[in-house]
Amino acid sequence: MALDIVRADSVGQAAGVLAGDDGARFLAGGTFLVRAITAGDVSIRTVVLSDGLGLDRIALGDPIEIGSAVTMAQVLGEPHLGFLHPVADSIGGPAVRAMATIGGNLFAQSPYGDFAVALLALGASVVSEGADGEASQDLEAFLAEGPPRGRIVRAVRFATPAAGAFRYLKITRKHPHGASVLSIAAVLPVPGGTLAGVRVAYGAMSPRPMRARAVEAALEGRPLDAAAIEAATKVAADGTMPEDDPQASAWYRRAVLPVHLRRLLSGEEG
């Protein structure tokens, strides 16, 4: 019942504790983990704090690197990450944004995890550290397989998208902030008049953030015109597995997804 608190001196040491203890969890913002503890998840016996491990830094190189303990509020305070401000701003009210972290968002289940949706569209990779040192994993694989046991997410890395290429929208029932009915993030580069390297990701359209591959294929190599948008809209719901929850039914999510995708692509929304 009682909870052990571990303050580690390094990420490696923290990872060692996690590797050796099934009941240990790494605590960042706490908006998911402390909620689970309070709700009576007795499988959590040990909490390893992320405080003081240097994971709360943003490095504005190429690629950009955001530490896993960086909060939404920190992202909002960084002018060079302006294209991500609408994403960070969409995650909860000010108190949640001051607590919730980029790393924690990678572990969120539907209808949460909108920042991970954006990172998925940006083609981010996840840097983690364990006993055998540092390793990098594609975010899509990370979401599919889960993080390797005994490793701690240090940061996410991604290349800066072309100016104006990143788009994001989040549909909520509660305004101005609420959990997602759905969210969509897209990187739509048009280097020579046609789309090249399109990436589209959805939130709340499956248990975890997902790529919209059919939409990407429908857009790739075409100009971003009415015909391409029409083709993308037709396959908007391909591969989605939304859930029923208090925000919306699975049926509703599928029904409105093409509408919001069309608006995002045509620039009417987002």
Place this chain on the structure above:
Amino acid sequence: MAKLPLIFTVNGAEQAEFVDGDALLVDVLRDKLGMTGTRVGCGQGTCGACTVLIDGAPALSCLTLAVRANGKDVTTVEGLAMGGTLHALQTAFAEGFATQCGFCTSGMLVAAKALLDRDPDPDRDAVVDAISGNICRCTGYEPIINAILAAAADLRGARSA
């Protein structure tokens, strides 16, 4: 399980307690320090009734393990009135009928203080955003928003006077 030391500042006064690992900041404030103005409405970070300031930033004390407040400066609703004088927000809430049952009021006031501390002249959208993590079920948001705008104007007036 050994208790853990917690030394922190609450509303300007240093406090020292020994707490369990799973103790929440809100429980320490309410049960150990007797500061029951910070309320618990959901325990899930959804209602905002437990909002406090930690080093000036708004935080949900129901989702904060108490040990993480070690060395921090915490402000609660009890810390708004200085030397017996109500904060402009408190006066505006009382006079503007921005409090009915009173249960969400503490969190609303603290969330509003976080806004006015960094933005003395917020527009209506900024006020709405500032309290967007706080749920009210009876007063209605309009008088609350109006009270925060009135308090901001009041504070600006006092500063320029």
Place this chain on the structure above:
Amino acid sequence: MEHVREFFAAERGDDGKAVGTSLARSDALGHVTGQTQFYADRQFPGMLHLKMVRSPHHHARIRSLDTSEAEKLPGVVRVITHKDVPANVYTILRLIQVEPNDEPVLAEDKVRFKGEQVVAILAESEAVAREAVARVKVDYEELPAVFDVEEALKPGAPLVNEYHGHNWFTYEGHHCRRVRHGDVEKGFAEADHVIEERYESSPIEHAPVETTGCIVVPEANGRLTCYSNTQALFFTLDNAGLILNVPFQKLRLIGGTVGGGFGGKVDVITEPVAMLGAMLTGRPVKYAYSREEEMQVSSPRAAERLYIKDGVMNDGRIVARKVRLYVDAGAYSRHSPYGTTKASAHMPGPYTIPNVSVDAHCVYTNRTPSSAMRGFGVTIGDFALEVQMDKLARLVGMDPIAFRIRNAYRDGDMKAHGELTKGAALVETMQAAAQIAGWPISAEDAAASSTRAGG
């Protein structure tokens, strides 16, 4: 109101001129400083935490109950089952002669809705209580459940509540609360148009920011002090006394500060079992709903379904209105027999209709028991009636305000449930609303009055 002035003149301390002025709330200073004391803002040494084992099923027979593993857990002080409750079966409104008792404090041989209270755990901490809850083994035999009011009334539907013997509340020997006025079939035969429409609402949760709960403290003088956020202190006191089989004067209820109620805190659920816990252990006991419990098991506003059949003349007069109304009480009566009566008496709305027939059914289903919420029994019916009025106005080609003024009740009109209309102000209210909204009305309608005959 003159007698009120006389009786309370000293306490009032005003000159009776408060209307039209803005007065400060007496509790505002406490609220804005955080000094207002809610029930949970009290600490008592040795206080135990009560957590409830709840039914995971909508409808099931309890084959057996095993609490031994929970009792072995260090920190668990007491486990309470229905056998410990002196008079386990009650109904809140027995205080105003509503019968029969139909709800167990703790489930006996059956559970009738998901989340029903089965076993109470008293422990030194919330965490221990929660873990003990998980260790209680209940062997359930799932039963077919019914969630729809009309399905529940069909022959062969699963029997929800054995204390009634059928899935409806009995009103003076009848299967529904009935209102009869004039001859509704004759009215339909004479009408230029007859239409029937169906209206339905979902249950609505009050979702107060402060969840339901109480703290009970055993006093040295043998009394129990209960700090509660109930909206119904005396309902709670009297029902608790009857359930615990203790004289009323042994119980002291302290309340009045409610962190949002809206009717959701008029049930008597947390107090009797917390009081019993304090009696059995001699220690203070706190029983507070989690947010999840508040949403899942506290009574919502009842779902209602209405069929409204109207006969209307081309000149806009409604000559007959027949209403079939179903209130989904959920698994137990609580306040729904009363709410259903209120719903029936509210028909046919604030309109004078010569022929009216109402059948209002209070129906038991395997949903969360419903109870009071702001204007319960009236609000949903009003929604249905006013949508119906707009449809009727369109049908006969009349302006919706003009159509309502035509049919509005006037002083001296006989209401369907047999009471004379007095002090009606509907016509004047609509005239004022039309003026404020800039909605044009005819000179004739502008001159209409509640004190003169309609038409």
